[in-house]
Amino acid sequence: MIVIKNKYALYKKLGYNNLKQCLEKLKFLEKNGIEAFLKTNFKYDFVLPNELFLKKVIELCGDDEDMKIFEKTREKLSRKSGHLFVNTNFKRSSLPIFVLAFMQGLRNILIDRTNFKNKKEELAYIRNYVKKHYKENSGKLKLWGNIQNYIYKSDSFDKYLVIDKDGNVINQMDEFNLSIAKIQV
Numbered sequence: 755m756i757v758i759k760n761k762y763a764l765y766k767k768l769g770y771n772n773l774k775q776c777l778e779k780l781k782f783l784e785k786n787g788i789e790a791f792l793k794t795n796f797k798y799d800f801v802l803p804n805e806l807f808l809k810k811v812i813e814l815c816g817d818d819e820d821m822k823i824f825e826k827t828r829e830k831l832s833r834k835s836g837h838l839f840v841n842t843n844f845k846r847s848s849l850p851i852f853v854l855a856f857m858q859g860l861r862n863i864l865i866d867r868t869n870f871k872n873k874k875e876e877l878a879y880i881r882n883y884v885k886k887h888y889k890e891n892s893g894k895l896k897l898w899g900n901i902q903n904y905i906y907k908s909d910s911f912d913k914y915l916v917i918d919k920d921g922n923v924i925n926q927m928d929e930f931n932l933s934i935a936k937i938q939v
Contacts, residue, residue, distance in 0.1 A: 756816045758784060768802060768810055775799040779807060788812075788820065789827045836865035836908030838880065839930075840887070842898040849897075857897050863887075865908070873910045880906050881921035888919040905930055 758764060758780055765776040776799075783791045788808065796804050805828065812820045840861040846854065865883070870876040884904045894900050903924070904917040916925035 756820055758815050770801050788823045792827050833867045836867050838863040838865055839905040841902045841905055843902050844898045860895050861898055876910055884917050885921045
C-alpha cells in the first residue's frame with residue numbers, strides 16, 4: 755500500500771503547478787488503490803498521463819510490491835479481447851449485404867479477457883459460454899442457420915480453437931479465414 759507522507763512536496767517533484775489536480779489523484783489513489791486508479795479515467799491535466807503519474811508516485815513513495823501490482827494490473831488491463839466465432843457454414847444467396855452486416859454481431863462475439871488469471875481459466879470460461887450459448891439459441895442462429903461449432907482465438911492461444919456445442923476442443927487450426935459482412939461509407 756502506498757503511503758504518501760508529504761503531498762505538498764510530492765506534487766512539486768511530479769512537476770505540478772496546480773495543487774488541486776494532483777491532490778485529487780493522490781487522494782483517490784490512497785483511498786482506492788493501484789488497480790482502481792488504473793481503471794479510472796481522470797481528465798487530462800496537461801502534466802502527466804494517469805499511468806505515468808501513478809508510476810512516478812510508486813517510484814517516489816511506494817515499494818517493490820507496489821511496482822509489481824502496478825505492472826501486473828497494467829498487463830491485465832491491456833489484454834485484447836478474444837474472438838468467438840459461431841460457425842454455421844452460412845452461404846449467401848439473395849440477402850442484401852446491409853442485412854448481413856447488421857446481423858454480424860450474432861456470430862462474431864467479443865470476449866473480455868481482463869478478468870482471467872491464466873489460460874486455463876480463460877478456456878474454462880469459453881467452454882461454459884459455448885454450452886450456454888448453444889442451449890439459449892437452440893442450436894440455431896437467426897438468419898445464419900444451424901450452429902456447426904465455435905472458433906475461438908485470443909492472445910493466450912497460438913492457434914484457433916475449434917469447440918463443439920458441448921464445449922469440447924475438437925481441433926486446432928493455424929489459420930482461419932473469417933468471412934465478415936461489413937458496410938463502409
